[in-house]
Amino acid sequence: MRFTIDKEQFLKALTYAGHAIAPKNPYAMLANFKITLSEKGLEVLGSNSEITIRSIVPYMLKDREVIRQGIPGSILINARVLSEVVRKMEGGELSLDVIDNAIAKVDDGRSSFRLNCANAEEYPDIDLEPDGVTFDMPCAAMAGLVEQSAFAASTKEQRPILTALNLEAADGILTATATDSARLARKTVAIESEVKFRVNIPARVAIDVSKLFEGASTVEITVSEKKGVLFRFGQTVVSTRVIPGDYPQTKSIIPQTFNYVLDVNARELLNAMDRVSILSSDKESVVRLSMTEDRVELTVRSDANGSAVEALQTFQFTGERLDVSFNSAFVVDAVKALKSEDVSVCFLAEMKPFVVKNKQDDSVVELITPMRTY
Amino acid sequence: MRFTIDKEQFLKALTYAGHAIAPKNPYAMLANFKITLSEKGLEVLGSNSEITIRSIVPYMLKDREVIRQGIPGSILINARVLSEVVRKMEGGELSLDVIDNAIAKVDDGRSSFRLNCANAEEYPDIDLEPDGVTFDMPCAAMAGLVEQSAFAASTKEQRPILTALNLEAADGILTATATDSARLARKTVAIESEVKFRVNIPARVAIDVSKLFEGASTVEITVSEKKGVLFRFGQTVVSTRVIPGDYPQTKSIIPQTFNYVLDVNARELLNAMDRVSILSSDKESVVRLSMTEDRVELTVRSDANGSAVEALQTFQFTGERLDVSFNSAFVVDAVKALKSEDVSVCFLAEMKPFVVKNKQDDSVVELITPMRTY
Numbered sequence: 001m002r003f004t005i006d007k008e009q010f011l012k013a014l015t016y017a018g019h020a021i022a023p024k025n026p027y028a029m030l031a032n033f034k035i036t037l038s039e040k041g042l043e044v045l046g047s048n049s050e051i052t053i054r055s056i057v058p059y060m061l062k063d064r065e066v067i068r069q070g071i072p073g074s075i076l077i078n079a080r081v082l083s084e085v086v087r088k089m090e091g092g093e094l095s096l097d098v099i100d101n102a103i104a105k106v107d108d109g110r111s112s113f114r115l116n117c118a119n120a121e122e123y124p125d126i127d128l129e130p131d132g133v134t135f136d137m138p139c140a141a142m143a144g145l146v147e148q149s150a151f152a153a154s155t156k157e158q159r160p161i162l163t164a165l166n167l168e169a170a171d172g173i174l175t176a177t178a179t180d181s182a183r184l185a186r187k188t189v190a191i192e193s194e195v196k197f198r199v200n201i202p203a204r205v206a207i208d209v210s211k212l213f214e215g216a217s218t219v220e221i222t223v224s225e226k227k228g229v230l231f232r233f234g235q236t237v238v239s240t241r242v243i244p245g246d247y248p249q250t251k252s253i254i255p256q257t258f259n260y261v262l263d264v265n266a267r268e269l270l271n272a273m274d275r276v277s278i279l280s281s282d283k284e285s286v287v288r289l290s291m292t293e294d295r296v297e298l299t300v301r302s303d304a305n306g307s308a309v310e311a312l313q314t315f316q317f318t319g320e321r322l323d324v325s326f327n328s329a330f331v332v333d334a335v336k337a338l339k340s341e342d343v344s345v346c347f348l349a350e351m352k353p354f355v356v357k358n359k360q361d362d363s364v365v366e367l368i369t370p371m372r373t374y
Numbered sequence: 375m376r377f378t379i380d381k382e383q384f385l386k387a388l389t390y391a392g393h394a395i396a397p398k399n400p401y402a403m404l405a406n407f408k409i410t411l412s413e414k415g416l417e418v419l420g421s422n423s424e425i426t427i428r429s430i431v432p433y434m435l436k437d438r439e440v441i442r443q444g445i446p447g448s449i450l451i452n453a454r455v456l457s458e459v460v461r462k463m464e465g466g467e468l469s470l471d472v473i474d475n476a477i478a479k480v481d482d483g484r485s486s487f488r489l490n491c492a493n494a495e496e497y498p499d500i501d502l503e504p505d506g507v508t509f510d511m512p513c514a515a516m517a518g519l520v521e522q523s524a525f526a527a528s529t530k531e532q533r534p535i536l537t538a539l540n541l542e543a544a545d546g547i548l549t550a551t552a553t554d555s556a557r558l559a560r561k562t563v564a565i566e567s568e569v570k571f572r573v574n575i576p577a578r579v580a581i582d583v584s585k586l587f588e589g590a591s592t593v594e595i596t597v598s599e600k601k602g603v604l605f606r607f608g609q610t611v612v613s614t615r616v617i618p619g620d621y622p623q624t625k626s627i628i629p630q631t632f633n634y635v636l637d638v639n640a641r642e643l644l645n646a647m648d649r650v651s652i653l654s655s656d657k658e659s660v661v662r663l664s665m666t667e668d669r670v671e672l673t674v675r676s677d678a679n680g681s682a683v684e685a686l687q688t689f690q691f692t693g694e695r696l697d698v699s700f701n702s703a704f705v706v707d708a709v710k711a712l713k714s715e716d717v718s719v720c721f722l723a724e725m726k727p728f729v730v731k732n733k734q735d736d737s738v739v740e741l742i743t744p745m746r747t748y
Contacts, residue, residue, distance in 0.1 A: 081653065084652040088648060088649045088652065110685065111650075112683045113652075113680065113681070113682045114680045114682070116680045271462075275459070275463070275485050278459055278462065304490070305452060305490055306487065306488045306489040306490045308485065308488070309485075309486045309487075310485045
């Protein structure tokens, strides 16, 4: 196996596939990229237990030759080392020659690296062929869907199903839901397809994938309960595992009518929360929101540091006097995810879950459970 | 005690004094700032076992009133909390009121913090009055002196004297020396004073202090073997402890004549070292430099990763063939400290300490001990 390749295109493929390389992997072979030159081009494959990414460098890009003097083959090379070597080389083109299936000589005429490598047959078999229900949608819509929902998933492994982003499609609507049981985020988007499925993928993988779309306009998504979910965009294919188990029924827990509504400026609320949270302990910042028609206050009390009170300047509150305490990080995440200048916080009662939403956009709902305090 | 103060000026003083606040301090009182309002202005004092910093906000700055409605007094307030509160407040002016020596009310009309505080008498006595030989010099010259020498000090506490920056003044010359016993850096600068002293201060403190000079043009330095070294500049006074013990005699170990000289472009050498070091193990990157009149090569070998060879493009080498191995970080630090486009690496023999220097500037010397390899 050998080839001469445009450095930037090679580096781009290594960087994409590198998102699947875990810093520490129990299976040593997965510290490597599998690099394969075939008639399709140069394929760079990286994988860990949750996600596999394959990125292809084609022989020609528009009218430009990107790979030349190629002899087909396949080899495993340490992913971190190869990425660093290619990134730091100064030439615009470099060659990679595999000697005796043991050494990959990487050379740009100035620098010459002889990298230890391993036989491609030692790499696990990974199937990236689409198999299941398939639809496509704009990358921007998929990225937005993930950004406004996945953050609310749990990061603790005690209940694995809560680390998932739940994706459901029916009647031309794709719904993404994430919850860690103390909060929930849901976003819906219309799709031009009548596919019907329910699937749970790791929420952090969904976030990683949505950041790889850059440049691509459309993503093709294939869902299979058995083989996982496949995202195909540009020259890249990403496969993620499915989290087994039934996702909690969440539709009925979102209240539809409210007794109290607070309309505020998002930026002002975030700044005020940021200030009062200075006094919180490191773990969790509990903020108390006290509302009347005339005054809305945020309060934090800390035995160690003292107390803080912040009065909002711009607000409209409808309802009787209400005091609600909550984890400030949950409200901050929810307000940020709405991406709206103004937000509404809607309550049923002091100890009932409340909703943070954008009155102009009912495709997003953020639900938060209050905390008992004082 | 109370005062109303310009937010930016208060924050600047808190930020300066905050450089002396250690993240974890065995003596709990030193997690606080000592804040004192007197006829001199508002004094913010921070301290740890190595360094004390006092910064003063004056009542008037040019023709502008910076502090008003002041009632003198002194109090201790948690440094991290007070800095964060003042940094995040939105008003241009804020007031601080001490209630019953127990609560400091910090208010800008919008946010209101009640911070726990402690009696000023619980703070240790710290003497910042100048006492010893005194001279002054431009801040830029002092910062340059530190930058080109202090990095070579040891960061390990086994031999405390090697963590010092040694400062010696005699005959109108100030010399700074740092060594961790495997490398040494020395810088000299002329001063307009006939003071004579030898003193050792913590090298990392010297680096911190030299970064605080911004804006100030002259620093007044007072050296006392007993009370430490005092740096006075702008509205700030910094006192550092002295490291006791005799500094190693280093003058005689710097060779003056050489059998081999390699002239190279600093940028090209740094880039090449950066590339070949990719293959090194995490701890220490050993690079071998092989020189003849026709070819200069850097080589790294790693059992785990393979090997790298890099040929320099621009160089001039005088002498017989020579191979020298060294810790690449030492050469990188030395080349960077020279701040010169071209550098000369001068050798006596394969296993003798070698010198990295700038032919146009003999005020800096960087000495490095080679390593045995292969």
